[in-house]
Amino acid sequence: MLDATSWISDRRKLIDDALRATLDAMGGPPRLREASAYSVLAGGKRVRPLLVFAAAEAVGGAAREALGAAQAVELIHTFSLIHDDLPCMDDDDLRRGRPSCHKAFDEATALLAGDGLMSLAFELAASHCLPPATPERALRIVHELAAATGPTGMVGGQILDLAGEGQALGLDALEEIHALKTGALIGWCLEAAAIMARVPPEGRSGLRGYARDIGLAFQIADDLLDHEGSEEKAGKRVGKDAQAGKGTFVSLLGADRARQQARALVDQAIDHLRPFGAEADLLRAIARFAVERDH
Amino acid sequence: MLDATSWISDRRKLIDDALRATLDAMGGPPRLREASAYSVLAGGKRVRPLLVFAAAEAVGGAAREALGAAQAVELIHTFSLIHDDLPCMDDDDLRRGRPSCHKAFDEATALLAGDGLMSLAFELAASHCLPPATPERALRIVHELAAATGPTGMVGGQILDLAGEGQALGLDALEEIHALKTGALIGWCLEAAAIMARVPPEGRSGLRGYARDIGLAFQIADDLLDHEGSEEKAGKRVGKDAQAGKGTFVSLLGADRARQQARALVDQAIDHLRPFGAEADLLRAIARFAVERDH
Numbered sequence: 001m002l003d004a005t006s007w008i009s010d011r012r013k014l015i016d017d018a019l020r021a022t023l024d025a026m027g028g029p030p031r032l033r034e035a036s037a038y039s040v041l042a043g044g045k046r047v048r049p050l051l052v053f054a055a056a057e058a059v060g061g062a063a064r065e066a067l068g069a070a071q072a073v074e075l076i077h078t079f080s081l082i083h084d085d086l087p088c089m090d091d092d093d094l095r096r097g098r099p100s101c102h103k104a105f106d107e108a109t110a111l112l113a114g115d116g117l118m119s120l121a122f123e124l125a126a127s128h129c130l131p132p133a134t135p136e137r138a139l140r141i142v143h144e145l146a147a148a149t150g151p152t153g154m155v156g157g158q159i160l161d162l163a164g165e166g167q168a169l170g171l172d173a174l175e176e177i178h179a180l181k182t183g184a185l186i187g188w189c190l191e192a193a194a195i196m197a198r199v200p201p202e203g204r205s206g207l208r209g210y211a212r213d214i215g216l217a218f219q220i221a222d223d224l225l226d227h228e229g230s231e232e233k234a235g236k237r238v239g240k241d242a243q244a245g246k247g248t249f250v251s252l253l254g255a256d257r258a259r260q261q262a263r264a265l266v267d268q269a270i271d272h273l274r275p276f277g278a279e280a281d282l283l284r285a286i287a288r289f290a291v292e293r294d295h
Numbered sequence: 296m297l298d299a300t301s302w303i304s305d306r307r308k309l310i311d312d313a314l315r316a317t318l319d320a321m322g323g324p325p326r327l328r329e330a331s332a333y334s335v336l337a338g339g340k341r342v343r344p345l346l347v348f349a350a351a352e353a354v355g356g357a358a359r360e361a362l363g364a365a366q367a368v369e370l371i372h373t374f375s376l377i378h379d380d381l382p383c384m385d386d387d388d389l390r391r392g393r394p395s396c397h398k399a400f401d402e403a404t405a406l407l408a409g410d411g412l413m414s415l416a417f418e419l420a421a422s423h424c425l426p427p428a429t430p431e432r433a434l435r436i437v438h439e440l441a442a443a444t445g446p447t448g449m450v451g452g453q454i455l456d457l458a459g460e461g462q463a464l465g466l467d468a469l470e471e472i473h474a475l476k477t478g479a480l481i482g483w484c485l486e487a488a489a490i491m492a493r494v495p496p497e498g499r500s501g502l503r504g505y506a507r508d509i510g511l512a513f514q515i516a517d518d519l520l521d522h523e524g525s526e527e528k529a530g531k532r533v534g535k536d537a538q539a540g541k542g543t544f545v546s547l548l549g550a551d552r553a554r555q556q557a558r559a560l561v562d563q564a565i566d567h568l569r570p571f572g573a574e575a576d577l578l579r580a581i582a583r584f585a586v587e588r589d590h
Contacts, residue, residue, distance in 0.1 A: 028475075032454045036446070083410060086383075088402035107383035111406070112454050115378060115413065119445030122417045126438035135431035142437055143421035148415030151323030151331070159327045159407050180323075222561030 004285035009051060011063055015049040016041075018067050019074060026120065035105045035113040036120075040078050041094045047218070047290060048073040048189050054282035055193035058273075068124050069141065069192045073120035073185060076149050082114040082155065084158065092181035122146070133196045135228035141192045148188040157181025161246070169247035175216060202275050209272035214287050216268075220258050221291040223248040227255055262291045299580035303342040303345060306358055310344040311336075313362050321415065330400045330408040331415075335373050337391045340368025341587060342513070343368040343484050349577035350488035350502065353568075363419050364436060364487045368480060370416035371411060371444050377409040379453065382551050417441070437486045456541070464542035470511060478510035504567035509582050512560035515553050516586040518543040522550060557586045 023037040049070035056066035063070075067220030084106060085092040085100035093103050102110035125142045137229045147153060164177060190207040193199075199207065201268065227250040249258045269287045297437075318332040344365035351361035358365075371406065378385040380395035381402060388398050397405035420437045442448055451476030459472060485502040522545040544553045562580045568575045 016308050026446055028448075028451035029458070031458065032446050032451060060576060079410075083406060086406065088381075088406060100486050108457050109454065111378060111381065111383060112457075115374075115409075115448075116446040116450040118410065118413055119441045119448075121451065123438055123441035123445060126421075126434050135429070135434045139421050139430045139434050139437070142434070143418055146414045146421060150418060151321055151327050151411040153323075153406050155411040155414065156323035156327060159324050159404065160404050162407075163324070163326065235445035 004289065006089040007282060007285075008289070012046050012054045014063060014067070015046050015052070015070050015074065018071055021253075022071060022124065026053070026259075028116070031105070031109060032113060032116055035101055035109045036117055038104055039082050039101045039113065040075065040117065042098060044074070044078070045094065045155075046074060047286075048077055048185065050286055051186065051189035051211075052193060054280075054286055055190045056196065058276055058280040058283055059193055059197040059199050059203065060279070061193065061197050066196065069189075069196070071118075072121040072125040072145060073189055073192075075117045075124070076145070076185060077155070079114040079117040079121070080154055080158070082110050082117070086110060088159075089162070113121060118149070137195050137198075141195050144191055144195070146189055147183040148168065152182055153184030155184070157184070165246050167247070168262070169252075171252055173248050174249065174252065174286055178216060178219045179212070182219055183212060186215040186218070202295075206272045206275045210269045210283060213265045213269035213272065214290065217262045217269065217287070217291050220249045220262040220265070223250045224255060224258055224262070226250075266291055299577065299584065302577060302580075303584070306345055306348045307341050309348070309358060309362070310341050310365050310369065313366055317366060317415070317419065321518040326400070326404060327408060330396055330404045332411055333399055334377050334390075334396045334408065335370065335412065337393060339369070339373070339391065341369060342581070343372055343480065344482065345486060345581055346484035346506075346578075349575075349581055350485045351491065353571055354488055354492040354494050354498070355577055356488065357491050361488060361491065362576065363422070364484075364491070367416040367420040367440060368484055368487075370412045370419070371440070371449070371480060372411040373479055374409040375449055375453070377405050377412070381405060384453075384457070385468055394440045403414070410550070413444070416444075419449070432490050432493075436490050439483055439486055439490070439559040443479040448475055448479030449477070452479070460541055462542070465549075466544075466547055468545065469542050473511060473514045474507070478507060481510040481513070482506040501570045505578060506565045508560045508564035508567065509585060511584070512557045512564065513546045513585050515560070518545045519550060519553055519557070521545075525546070561586055 002254075019040055023033065023040055026033050026036065026174075051072060052066045052070040055065040056063060056069075081095060082101045084090050085095055086102055092100050094100060098104070100110075101113060105113070122142060122145070125145050126138070127162045149155065157177050161181055164173065169177075178268045187208060194204050194207050226248070249261070253261060266287045270284050273283055276283075313334055316326065318335055318502050321328050321331065347361045347365040347368060349359040349366075351358060376390060377396045380390055381397055383546050387395050389395060393399070395405075396408060400408070416439060417440070420440050421433065444450065452472050455472045456476055459468065464472075482503065485506045486499075489499050521543070544556070548556060561582045565579050570577055571578075
């Protein structure tokens with residue numbers, strides 16, 4: 001039987017070691033490297049790299065072959081957190097319990113560290129896509145990463161998110177924001193593995209459906225954690241995002257229905273994996289794992 | 296005989312039309328597209344795309360084949376200007392005679408427009424590298440673009456530039472900053488064309504030397520323009536960068552020696568093109584052109 005917990009801890013070590021080596025080897029001015037390493041090695045849960053690994057293994061590849069892609073997506077994610085925390089964006093002084101990058105360094109350094117991490121991500125994606133990816137498929141993976149990062153993906157979602165602050169958003173609008181802001185990059189994790197291994201259309205559309213559903217489930221789980229955390233801490237009924245005037249799944253649905261919705265999405269995500277056998281058990285485990293604890 | 300002026304105006308139209316079409320077709324939220332188009336279509340001189348075209352033509356390619364690369368480098372350049380103008384960086388309210396992006400929109404939108412343009416650049420580079428570039432060479436072009444953009448290139452130069460403000464930098468330190476901040480991307484313009492067309496080592500090292508010298512010549516010409524502009528406008532002896540406490544080639548060398556130095560670099564750049572015949576006349580013309588007027 002699959003021991004998902006030990007798989008996760010093993011693959012986390014794999015990605016953490018790879019990221020540490022990448023940051024150590026990163027050229028350029030020391031201050032930029034320090035700020036980049038500060039944020040990348042701050043102990044994230046590595047959900048996106050885990051998805052890349054699990055997807056690669058589900059379609060017959062090996063985690064090591066997907067290390068370039070796994071690092072690339074984590075660097076993109078980290079760059080977005082650094083920029084998101086800046087005063088002109090969410091203005092967050094803390095990230096993962098430590099001063100955010102612009103607090104530990106300064107705003108200009110944080111801005112440039114984010115810019116540098118984005119380009120480093122493309123550098124890794126374009127050079128570390130090992131066989132079985134042919135240059136043609138590696139090029140497609142890079143192209144899809146750029147599309148998932150940019151205006152039609154994460155960056156597009158961030159601007160919609162900002163525009164939505166203080167407005168009474170409906171459920172559809174909220175889902176659209178998160179489909180771009182977090183969903184596009186999560187979709188890429190699965191897509192990259194599928195491109196690398198030439199997965200046939202049926203399996204591909206299953207992976208896409210899975211990505212869509214867990215992306216949304218993760219976001220609802222985040223809103224729930226935020227809500228519960230702030231309830232515990234301050235006896236308040238609303239979390240940080242809701243305080244900032246942002247609509248959340250909890251503020252729209254209430255905590256109970258949001259929890260039901262997250263579970264239903266996880267079931268639906270797992271259902272999309274029907275074309276796959278036991279080789280996709282890790283993807284199934286990640287889906288359950290991710291809504292059960294913080295990530 | 297080569298009519299460089301009409302070549303330049305023709306190729307400028309080519310890149311302007313292509314960028315306009317790319318921005319028109321850009322998906323994602325309208326506000327992001329507006330802010331991106333505002334900055335990209337603000338009438339830059341398109342020195343980098345012109346270099347890509349001239350290099351492609353010098354090594355036996357056609358300008359149209361290099362349109363993806365030419366657009367990509369201009370989008371990277373534009374993203375860097377948008378981020379450079381932000382309050383936490385140079386805090387410039389004006390760019391090319393109009394309000395800078397964060398003034399015309401807002402800081403968060405400008406930050407995200409810059410982020411979006413960087414990813415769009417990689418999307419274009421990874422998808423619009425037409426034959427004769429094979430997928431393998433296209434992948435290398437993308438990889439080199441990322442390296443020229445990131446910590447070991449432009450972004451690295453930006454942080455050195457910030458760190459150098461208010462300090463008495465020597466000529467070597469100033470040259471190092473600009474080799475990264477502007478030189479790396481200019482080098483990529485030539486390198487991309489060379490990779491595309493499989494230029495042999497001798498020609499390649501000539502193109503590299505050319506890029507290094509004109510990159511520096513452009514920067515000195517910029518410092519001279521800044522110096523002359525501020526002398527004319529306010530009767531002051533120092534330009535904007537010098538006022539901000541930044542060392543410039545003019546503040547270090549004086550205007551006359553800086554002018555001599557720029558001319559000597561142009562001669563040296565042209566000398567690097569010895570392996571090439573008349574097919575590199577455009578590169579020669581751009582070198583002269585670029586230190587004669589603003590860009």
